[in-house]
Amino acid sequence: LALTEITVATDKDEIYLSDQDISSISITNKEIVDVDKHSNKKLSVRGKKLGETTITLYNNKDEIIEKLNVFVVQDLTPIKHAIKNIFNDEVIGIEYIDNNIVLTGSASNSSIASKITQLVRKMSNDSSKEIINLINTDSKQQVMLRVRVGEIKKNAIFMLGSIWSIENQDPKSSLYNTKFESTSGIGTSAFDPGLFGYQNALSLAYKTASDIAFKVMLSAMQQEGLFKVLAEPNLVAISGQTAEFRAGNEI
Helix, strand or coil: CCEEEEEEEECCEEEEECCCCCCEEEECCCCCEEEEECCCCEEEEEECCCEEEEEEEECCCCCEEEEEEEEEECCCHHHHHHHHHHCCCCEEEEEEECCEEEEEEEECCHHHHHHHHHHHHHHCCCCCCCEEECCEECCCCEEEEECCEEEECCCCCCCCCCCCCCCCCCCCCCCCCCCCCCCCCCCCCCCCHHHHCHHHHHHHHHHHCCHHHHHHHHHHHHHCCCEEEEECCEEEEECCCCCCCCECCEC
């Protein structure tokens, strides 16, 4: 004999249609549900109290024709209204599946999805029900960038007290197989912009210096008054999108 499952909310009615004529009805726990017979094949089941019970249907020969396993659950309508009022920009669905509360739809980010789950948990009258969060989040990976915007004097002469060796450069480079020995301090004889141009020197530094060496280079230039920091913003960028900041009236 097949067992049919019915879920009904408290103070709500659920209509059930049988394939056979119903002569009599028995309810295991009448505190949980009420049953009204509208015709030989039509019943309405009304939830009274949270819980589970069984309704047995008999024919005129007093034979069991069907058994209904009834789950009385909380009415989700107030929770749906609360979600819509508080999180009106989100598309959220809530329903009972296998006697559990299931949240579906999409939210702007994981934080909002978590807040919706907390709201549902607080408004749920039955702590035994598991709340399953299947909400998709639309947020993308965020990256924080520390940006240093500065000004370098065009006639700057550039040198560090380190060994900078430039050998076997790509033929497309403006410098060919050139080697510069280290020289302490800063002087025209060591790094003459007229020889290969200041822009080439800076490009060369980018290509050959490590991140640490480049920071040391900027620091040394700043101490000598050759480099001036104009702004050091921290930018939060979403992957694949442009980040910007405003300095005065310009971006």
